[in-house]
Amino acid sequence: MATAAIPRTGKMTLSLDPALLIPVVGAGILVYLAVLPLLMLFVGSFQAEVAPREFVYTLKNYHAAYASEYTYSTFLNSLIFASGSAGLGFILGTMLAWLTERTNTPLRGIFVPLAVVPLILPGVLESIAWIFLLSPKFGYLNVWLTNLFGLKSPPFNVFSLPGMIWVHSVGQVPLAFLLMVAAFKSMDPSLEESAMMSGANTWQTFRRVTLRLLMPTAGSVLLILFVRTLESFETPALIGIPARIYVYTSEIYLAFNEYPPDYGRGGALAVGLLLLSAVGVWLYTRATKEGKKFQTVTGKAFRPRQFDLGGWRWVGFGFLTGYFIFVVLLPFLVLFWASFLPFFAAPSWDAVQKLSLDNYRYLNGFRPFWDALQNSILLATLTATVAMVLTSLVAWIVYKSRLPGAWILDFLAFVPITIPGIVMGMALILLYVAFPIPIYGTIWVLLIAYVTRFIPYGMRAASGSILQIHSELEEAASASGASWWETFKRVTLPLLRPGLVAGWIYICIVSFREFSTSVLLATGESRVLSILLFTMFEQGQVTVVAAIGVLMIATLLSIVAVFYKFTGKIGIQT
Amino acid sequence: MIEIKSLVKIYQDGDNAGVKAVNDISFNVEEGRFYTLLGPSGCGKTTTLRCIAGLEKANGGEILVAGKKVFSALDGTFVPAYRRPIGMVFQSYAIWPHMTVFENVAFPLRVGKQRLSNAEIQKKVSTALEQVELSDYGERMATQLSGGQQQRLALARALVREPQVLLLDEPLSNLDAKLRERMRFELRELQRRLRITTLYVTHDQVEALSMSNIIAVMNSGVIVQEGPPRDIYLQPKTKFVANFIGSTNQMTGQVTKLEGNGTATVHTDDGEICCGILDGLIAGSRVVVVVRPESINLHTQQPPIGSNVIEGKIGAAMFLGEYVDCTVELGKNVLQTHQRYTLQVRRGDPVWVELPAGECMALPAE
Numbered sequence: 031m032a033t034a035a036i037p038r039t040g041k042m043t044l045s046l047d048p049a050l051l052i053p054v055v056g057a058g059i060l061v062y063l064a065v066l067p068l069l070m071l072f073v074g075s076f077q078a079e080v081a082p083r084e085f086v087y088t089l090k091n092y093h094a095a096y097a098s099e100y101t102y103s104t105f106l107n108s109l110i111f112a113s114g115s116a117g118l119g120f121i122l123g124t125m126l127a128w129l130t131e132r133t134n135t136p137l138r139g140i141f142v143p144l145a146v147v148p149l150i151l152p153g154v155l156e157s158i159a160w161i162f163l164l165s166p167k168f169g170y171l172n173v174w175l176t177n178l179f180g181l182k183s184p185p186f187n188v189f190s191l192p193g194m195i196w197v198h199s200v201g202q203v204p205l206a207f208l209l210m211v212a213a214f215k216s217m218d219p220s221l222e223e224s225a226m227m228s229g230a231n232t233w234q235t236f237r238r239v240t241l242r243l244l245m246p247t248a249g250s251v252l253l254i255l256f257v258r259t260l261e262s263f264e265t266p267a268l269i270g271i272p273a274r275i276y277v278y279t280s281e282i283y284l285a286f287n288e289y290p291p292d293y294g295r296g297g298a299l300a301v302g303l304l305l306l307s308a309v310g311v312w313l314y315t316r317a318t319k320e321g322k323k324f325q326t327v328t329g330k331a332f333r334p335r336q337f338d339l340g341g342w343r344w345v346g347f348g349f350l351t352g353y354f355i356f357v358v359l360l361p362f363l364v365l366f367w368a369s370f371l372p373f374f375a376a377p378s379w380d381a382v383q384k385l386s387l388d389n390y391r392y393l394n395g396f397r398p399f400w401d402a403l404q405n406s407i408l409l410a411t412l413t414a415t416v417a418m419v420l421t422s423l424v425a426w427i428v429y430k431s432r433l434p435g436a437w438i439l440d441f442l443a444f445v446p447i448t449i450p451g452i453v454m455g456m457a458l459i460l461l462y463v464a465f466p467i468p469i470y471g472t473i474w475v476l477l478i479a480y481v482t483r484f485i486p487y488g489m490r491a492a493s494g495s496i497l498q499i500h501s502e503l504e505e506a507a508s509a510s511g512a513s514w515w516e517t518f519k520r521v522t523l524p525l526l527r528p529g530l531v532a533g534w535i536y537i538c539i540v541s542f543r544e545f546s547t548s549v550l551l552a553t554g555e556s557r558v559l560s561i562l563l564f565t566m567f568e569q570g571q572v573t574v575v576a577a578i579g580v581l582m583i584a585t586l587l588s589i590v591a592v593f594y595k596f597t598g599k600i601g602i603q604t
Numbered sequence: 605m606i607e608i609k610s611l612v613k614i615y616q617d618g619d620n621a622g623v624k625a626v627n628d629i630s631f632n633v634e635e636g637r638f639y640t641l642l643g644p645s646g647c648g649k650t651t652t653l654r655c656i657a658g659l660e661k662a663n664g665g666e667i668l669v670a671g672k673k674v675f676s677a678l679d680g681t682f683v684p685a686y687r688r689p690i691g692m693v694f695q696s697y698a699i700w701p702h703m704t705v706f707e708n709v710a711f712p713l714r715v716g717k718q719r720l721s722n723a724e725i726q727k728k729v730s731t732a733l734e735q736v737e738l739s740d741y742g743e744r745m746a747t748q749l750s751g752g753q754q755q756r757l758a759l760a761r762a763l764v765r766e767p768q769v770l771l772l773d774e775p776l777s778n779l780d781a782k783l784r785e786r787m788r789f790e791l792r793e794l795q796r797r798l799r800i801t802t803l804y805v806t807h808d809q810v811e812a813l814s815m816s817n818i819i820a821v822m823n824s825g826v827i828v829q830e831g832p833p834r835d836i837y838l839q840p841k842t843k844f845v846a847n848f849i850g851s852t853n854q855m856t857g858q859v860t861k862l863e864g865n866g867t868a869t870v871h872t873d874d875g876e877i878c879c880g881i882l883d884g885l886i887a888g889s890r891v892v893v894v895v896r897p898e899s900i901n902l903h904t905q906q907p908p909i910g911s912n913v914i915e916g917k918i919g920a921a922m923f924l925g926e927y928v929d930c931t932v933e934l935g936k937n938v939l940q941t942h943q944r945y946t947l948q949v950r951r952g953d954p955v956w957v958e959l960p961a962g963e964c965m966a967l968p969a970e
Contacts, residue, residue, distance in 0.1 A: 505659050506698035506758075508685040510712035511765060516686075520715065524702045 053427050053439060059420065060442035063482040067457035068304070068449070074460040075297035091294035096302070101281075107191065107270075108260060108277040114195035115202060116255035120248070122199070123206025126353065131214040133337045135346035142211075144354050149204045150586050151361060152543035153264030154560050155579045158567055159361035160197040161269065162368060162576075164188035170364065173376050189273035198265040200357050202255050209254075213247040236337075250317040257310035260303070261450035263546035267564065278303050279452045279546065286456065286550055293460060300456040308448040362583070368576035389577035399578065401555065402562040405473050406542055407585075409558060413480040414537040418530055420481070421488030425496050440489075447486040451546030454479055459550060473556045479547045484537045491536065495529025535593040539586060605670060605801040606633040606656060606769055612664030612677075613651050625651045626662070627825035633769075633803055633818075638795055640804040642812040643822035644848065649805045650773055652822075656803065657692050657771055658685030670768040686715075691762030692771040695778065697754045699746045705757055706742040709733060712765040732764040735794065752783045759791070763798070770795070770802045776811060788814060809849045813837060821845050841882060843967055846894040853900070853939045855893045856969060862887055870966050873936035874914050879964035890969040899963035900941040902930065903956040904949065912959040918949045932957055 075092070077085040095101065126145050130138040148156070163171045164186045172184035187193055217240070225239040263279040270280050282303065285296035339346055368374060370385040393399045421443065427433060428440045449457075458479050462470040469475050499522065507517040545560040552561045559582055567575045609630050614622035626648040633639040641649035654660040656667055658674065661682055667675040669690065674683040691712075700708055709729045713720050720728070733739045736756035741749065749757060755775060762770060775791070776784045792815045795802050806812055812819050813833040820830040821844075829836060829845045840846035843854070857872035859881065868881040870893055879893055907913060919931035919938060927942045932955055939957060949955065 500696055500698065502694040502696050502698035503700060505657075505685070506692070506694055506700075506761075507711070507715070508659065509657055509690060509692040509771075510715065510761065511686045511717070512711070512715035513684075513686050516715045520711070521700060525700075 052423065053431070053433055053436065056420075056424050056427060057439055057442065060424070060439065060445075060485075063478065063485070064442055064445040064449075067454065067461050067482070068445075070461040071297055071300055071304070071453070071457035074293060075301045078294050088294075091298040094292075094295045095298035104276050104278060104281050107275055110191055111194055111198070111266075111277050112256050112259040114191070115199040115259040116252050118195060118199035119202035119206045119255050120252050122203045122353070122357075123251075124210045124248070125349065126203070126207050127210035127214055129346045129350060131211055133339050133343065133346060135339065135343045135350065137347065138350070141350045141354065144358060145207045146204050147358055148201065148361075150539075150583060150590065151201070152545065152560055152579075152582065152586075153201055153262065154268065154543075154545050154563050154567075155365060155582065156201045156361060157197055157265050157268035158563070158572075158575060158579065159365050160193075160200075161188055162364045162374070162572075163360060164193060164196075168374055168376075170376055189269060189275075191275055193273075194265050194269050194275065197269060198259055198262060201265075202258065203357070205258075206251055206255060209247070209251045213244055213251075217243060246317065250314055253310060253314050253317065257307055257314070260310070261307055261452070261546070263452050263549060267545075267549065268567065279450070282452050282456060283549065286459070293456075296456055297460060300453040303450055304448065304453050307450050307453075311448045365576045365579045365583075368573050369580045371573045371576075374572050389574050390581075392574060393577055393581070398557065398562060402557050402559045403581075405476075405552075405556060406559040409473055409476055409480060410538045410541040412477055413484060413541040414534045416477070417481050417484050417488040417537050418492065418534045421485055421533075422492040422496070422526065422530055425489060425492035429493055429496050430501075443485050443489045446482050446484075449483065451483065451544070452550065454483055455547045455550030458547075471553055471556060473558075476548060476551050476556060476558070479551055480541045480544060483544075483547060484540060487537055487540065488533050491529055491533025492526075495526050498529070499525050532593070535589060539589055542582075542586060542589070605635045605637075606639075606803060607668040608632070608652070608656070608665070609667075610665040611652065611655060611662055611667065613648070613655055613660060614663045624825050626655070628665070629822075629825070629827050630665075631820055631827060631830060633801055635801055636799045637817045638792070638802045638804065638815055640806060640812045640816040640819045641822055642806055642809065642819050642848075644807055647822040648825040649807075649822050653771055653773055653803060653805045656769075657690055658683060658688050689768040690771055691765055691767035691769070693755075693758045693762050693773065693775045695774045697758040697775075697778070699749075699754050699757055701745075701747045703746055704742065705733070705738060705744050705746050705749065708746050708757060709761050709764050712761060716765065728764055732760040735763065735798075736760045751779055752787060755779065755787060756790075759794070763800070768801065770800050772802065772804045774806055777806070777808070784811075791815065813849070821848065823848075838963075839965065840894065840967065843892055843894070843969075846965075846967060851897055851940065852894045853897065853937075853941075855895075855937050855939075857891055857893060857966075859885060859887050859889045859891055859966065867961065868966060874934040877959060877964060878911050878961045879959070879966050880962065881966040882968065885966065885968065891966040892969050893964050893966050895939075895959055895964045897929075897940045898927075898942045899960060900939060901958040901960065902932070902941055902943050902947065903958060904953065906956055907958060910958060912961055912964070914957050914959070916955055916957060918951055918953045918955055920951060921947075921949050 076087050076089070078088045078090055080086050126141070129135045130142050130145070151159075161169070163169050166172060166184045166187045166189070169184070169186065169188065172186055175181060175185050176183075188197065221243065222235050222239055225235045230238060260278065263283065266275075266277045266280040267283065269275075270277060271284075276284070278299070282296050282299045285292045285299060367377060369389055370387065371381065372384055372386065372388060375381040375384070424439050424443050428436045446454075458475055459470070462475050469478075503525065504517055504521055507521045512520065543560060544558070545564070548558050548561050549564065552558050557565075559578065563575055563578055563582075566578070610628050611626050611630070612624065612628055613626040615625050616622050629648075629652065631639075641652060643649050651660060655662045655675070656669065662675060662677065664677045665675075666673065666677070669688055672683075672689075673681050674688050675681055700711070703711070706729055709732050710725050713725045713728060729742075730739065733742060736759050738753060738756055738760060741753065746754070746757065755778075758775070772791075776787055779787060788811055795815075804812075804815065813836075816833055818830065819833055819836050820827045821836060822828065823844050829841050836845065837849055840849065846852045846854075855872045855874065855877070857870040857877070859868050860871045860876070861869045862881070863869060863878070866880055866883075867878065868885070868887075870877050870879060870881075870891055872893060877893055879895075881891075885891060903913075906915070914934050916932045916934040916939075919933045922929045923945065925945065927945055928947045928949075930941050930943060930947075930949065932939045932941060934957070941957065
């Protein structure tokens with residue numbers, strides 16, 4: 031028997047030969063982007079500057095960050111803010127999802143795309159729009175309601191914890207909605223039907239089967255909303271800080287904005303937030319894995335059962351319409367309206383006569399706006415390109431090369447999802463302030479920050495499309511006489527393109543609206559649109575801010591339009 | 605045309621010692637023959653095919669295609685898949701969804717070593733599409749074809765390069781029963797017409813029996829029996845082969861006497877049976893006597909004394925249209941038999957089964 035069985039560590043079928051170099055370089059880049067800043071943050075949080083450029087190791091920062099009573103009120107605020115937003119966002123999202131997916135509410139079909147529309151509104155603008163509506167001094171809704179019912183004091187005050195919870199949770203609703211729609215859609219109707227055949231009535235079926243099946247998903251959705259709220263900084267910055275309601279993220283921001291900036295305490299706070307977020311993400315991944323047990327998708331095509339609401343369906347319709355008008359449409363309208371005003375005023379005949387394009391004319395000659403717009407567009411496109419090139423390479427190594435240790439790359443590319451935006455900013459400050467190459471204060475440090483933060487999104491898009499390609503499609507090319515390169519060029523790449531384009535555009539959008547990382551890193555010439563909005567709003571130029579907001583939304587809408595055109599055209603149904 | 609010598613393929617299974625998916629197999633496929641690897645899933649048949657295609661690198665042995673060494677563990681030869689003179693049809697067909705039917709077929713001509721002119725490509729693709737009767741579909745997107753058409757398209761793509769060897773990996777398993785039957789016939793006709801050496805992998809015994817010149821039955825990474833379809837069906841050499849090909853009745857027993865001429869008497873729980881016997885078995889060996897359901901004769905009256913007649917009663921009778929499927933309860937064993945549709949029996953009726961000695965075979969019990 032001539033079988034000198036040569037021991038081989040893995041099977042490489044279609045991988046190219048200098049294949050080892052690429053994974054190593056990929057791992058190096060990922061470590062540099064995702065791990066090094068965290069390391070610097072960790073080290074920095076234990077350091078104190080005793081003399082210029084002279085550091086000692088100390089626990090003083092942690093003492094300053096966590097041992098004061100003041101910190102506990104911040105923690106309590108964060109907790110209330112995050113659980114309130116998660117709860118409210120979840121309830122609204124689930125209601126919308128259930129009404130549109132599982133009931134016979136009239137016209138429910140058109141509400142599905144409408145429910146997702148708020149995703150286009152950057153968090154900063156969401157907060158600004160609700161301040162326009164609910165500010166106790168000049169908020170439109172307050173003014174109207176006070177006049178209408180002759181109230182003594184305005185009914186709403188956005189500058190409060192409940193106000194923050196409301197503003198942030200309506201921004202979270204689309205996410206909760208999408209996740210719950212997926213859960214409702216994947217539910218096998220025969221599970222409910224067999225409960226009915228066993229003698230359970232509609233309510234019993236809903237309570238004992240439908241609800242129980244949704245439990246794991248609901249838990250993980252709540253968790254992800256909680257973590258995202260904890261990490262967010264838009265509402266805490268625009269509403270929380272003026273209202274003197276401080277949460278975890280604003281605490282980090284303020285430590286940095288003190289004079290002199292207290293990097294040590296900021297770092298110590300950031301480490302804590304990072305750990306919280308990491309635990310949340312860990313629990314979430316565990317929960318979704320657990321949830322597989324409850325997975326109700328069988329690959330068989332089915333239509334979920336529809337509940338007949340009877341007369342109640344008009345109540346459902348009313349809820350959907352009300353939600354759409356007050357929560358989705360009103361913020362857009364108020365921004366649009368305000369952008370034509372010379373100063374903030376409620377809609378009235380007087381105000382209509384004052385409407386003009388002055389704000390837009392002003393912006394036309396306003397240098398900082400054009401600089402910020404240019405930075406934002408440049409960063410969005412560069413981030414999307416770099417992230418997609420990097421992640422498609424990494425995803426290919428992870429899922430196709432079958433190299434030993436490829437999972438390490440997968441893990442490294444997942445790490446950034448645990449890094450809250452403001453923590454990323456803090457870590458990069460610590461890393462690049464003393465960096466030999468002077469990139470701090472330029473848009474390049476923002477590029478690094480964005481790419482790192484959005485690598486996980488890129489991974490999802492790239493790995494999704496790579497996994498979709500049946501390996502026999504590539505093998506067939508090989509068996510037809512195509513070399514590795516020909517296979518890649520003529521088969522793999524064309525099949526990947528739609529998924530990669532979708533990922534590119536998604537990253538473009540999230541980069542364009544990014545705020546919580548930029549707020550620490552974007553200064554002077556590297557200012558981006560969201561930061562310009564923030565500073566100008568703080569300075570009180572509210573109607574100009576509204577005009578910038580309208581232009582920003584227009585830009586985002588055109589990106590989305592291009593996205594639909596692309597995915598519609600080159601989307602391949604398989 | 606294809607020569608396989610002592611092929612070994614090991615899959616690394618975590619840190620454990622590898623699993624031998626293919627364990628030292630050797631066979632030859634002569635030019636123009638239709639050779640089938642038949643076996644249950646996980647028996648190593650597809651792995652063998654993929655080693656020949658060059659999609660997997662074997663760990664030991666040698667592979668020659670068209671007289672040329674394409675793999676050898678001894679001197680490290682490994683010709684990549686795209687340099688081997690093969691055409692292959694995949695189980696999923698692997699039709700590229702981003703190309704038209706024409707472009708799918710033209711692909712092997714466009715990427716090959718020798719560059720062809722557009723006119724030549726046009727001509728060759730047309731011929732290939734004609735062969736599989738898809739001439740009218742050239743400009744369609746490949747995904748618009750039906751299952752059977754996609755299957756033919758995959759075949760055209762595999763043939764357009766005029767390969768020396770055609771490899772087929774369960775090409776019919778994704779089709780519905782009616783279509784599968786027709787494609788079986790068409791595939792065989794095409795192979796005969798082109799006289800192309802074909803290696804076919806399947807788990808379906810009907811496909812293997814109806815299409816092949818030679819069948820190799822595989823189990824757990826080794827070839828258990830190799831031969832023409834008739835031999836495989838009528839003279840299985842092991843219990844596994846008898847069981848895998850068609851349904852089989854088994855009665856365990858012990859050889860009491862060798863009669864010479866390849867026959868013997870076997871003592872079973874339900875009496876003495878006279879049957880054929882495999883070489884090498886001796887008196888006293890533990891054996892199983894195998895007999896096919898359609899070989900058994902069923903009598904409702906006791907036949908005049910003949911050998912191999914056992915009395916029993918009907919356990920169940922199912923009318924299946926083409927035939928009646930009966931189970932007969934003997935003393936210890938239960939036999940399954942297929943009888944003409946005219947047979948009218950009911951549960952509990954006394955019957956006599958006659959086992960023709962020439963169609964019973966004693967095989968080693970293990």
